[in-house]
Amino acid sequence: MTKLRIGHLSTAYHTSFILMGTKWLEKEGIEPEWKLFGGGPAVVRAFENNEIDIGYIGLPPAMIGIDRGLQIRCIAGGHTEGTVMIAAPEFLTLEDCRNKMKLFLEQFKEMSIACPPASSIHDVIIRNCLKEASFENDVHILNYEWADLIPEDMAEGKIKIAIGTPSLAVVAKRYCNAKIVIPPEKLWPSNPSYGIIASCDIIENFPDALLKFIGLHENASRFIREHTEEASKLVAATIKIIDASFVRDVYELSPKYSADISEKYIASTMCFVEVLHELGYISGKLRQETIFDLRFVKELQF
Numbered sequence: 001m002t003k004l005r006i007g008h009l010s011t012a013y014h015t016s017f018i019l020m021g022t023k024w025l026e027k028e029g030i031e032p033e034w035k036l037f038g039g040g041p042a043v044v045r046a047f048e049n050n051e052i053d054i055g056y057i058g059l060p061p062a063m064i065g066i067d068r069g070l071q072i073r074c075i076a077g078g079h080t081e082g083t084v085m086i087a088a089p090e091f092l093t094l095e096d097c098r099n100k101m102k103l104f105l106e107q108f109k110e111m112s113i114a115c116p117p118a119s120s121i122h123d124v125i126i127r128n129c130l131k132e133a134s135f136e137n138d139v140h141i142l143n144y145e146w147a148d149l150i151p152e153d154m155a156e157g158k159i160k161i162a163i164g165t166p167s168l169a170v171v172a173k174r175y176c177n178a179k180i181v182i183p184p185e186k187l188w189p190s191n192p193s194y195g196i197i198a199s200c201d202i203i204e205n206f207p208d209a210l211l212k213f214i215g216l217h218e219n220a221s222r223f224i225r226e227h228t229e230e231a232s233k234l235v236a237a238t239i240k241i242i243d244a245s246f247v248r249d250v251y252e253l254s255p256k257y258s259a260d261i262s263e264k265y266i267a268s269t270m271c272f273v274e275v276l277h278e279l280g281y282i283s284g285k286l287r288q289e290t291i292f293d294l295r296f297v298k299e300l301q302f
Contacts, residue, residue, distance in 0.1 A: 007055035039117035058121030059192040067282035071200040073293040082193025085182035093274035114162035116147035154225035218259035
């Protein structure tokens with residue numbers, strides 16, 4: 001058995017929970033050691049501390065780590081368009097504002113938007129939106145180290161606007177009387193909400209294990225796409241604190257799952273380079289080859 005230490009998040013639509021529930025990895029000779037983290041930046045820190053070999057993570061935090069000299073690469077895709085904005089019922093949606101972002105953001109002046117950790121993909125997307133609309137000094141971003149705490153504060157009325165994963169949006173709709181004000185496809189088309197990141201050391205020393213992992217990750221992605229109801233039940237049984245209808249709602253809200261690293265996935269990722277630099281999150285201009293290692297997805301030919 002090849003042991004792989006895998007960093008993952010509580011995000012219900014990641015294939016981590018499918019792989020945990022099916023034991024596919026173990027059946028293929030991989031012994032996974034699953035480690036839970038609160039957000040992408042925490043996964044990057046775990047890589048820096050040599051605590052994990054593989055991580056489920058949005059690409060911007062990984063790019064920030066690479067800029068700092070961390071030897072990691074994206075070896076597979078996972079999901080695109082996984083950032084959603086939600087708000088209390090009294091606020092207008094982007095569509096209400098004729099899809100004009102500046103007009104939409106005007107209603108949040110002098111208010112706070114709850115968001116997962118600083119430098120997470122959600123943080124980068126909303127900060128870029130505010131910057132482009134010239135509202136970066138008028139709207140406050142309230143970052144949560146553990147995004148799972150956002151619904152609690154929303155239910156108590158401490159915050160009225162939030163940005164985050166489809167899971168967050170479904171929780172907020174169900175329990176916080178909130179609504180989706182910007183759907184995932186409208187915030188940043190084809191954004192790399194998560195990919196599979198691996199340390200360069202593991203890439204060089206255990207390529208066969210990584211190839212197996214990515215193949216099973218794609219099988220799990222296909223399971224979500226083609227057998228959504230069954231996948232929802234499996235994930236609910238694995239996580240235990242949510243029901244199958246919750247998982248199904250999350251899948252349907254943001255349905256683009258694949259282990260492939262498509263041209264659109266790469267192009268969207270590279271668009272983040274300039275934004276990350278402008279926001280001061282990275283010091284230089286990263287190249288595609290310093291972010292991606294495409295050998296595995298090319299061999300598997302999805």
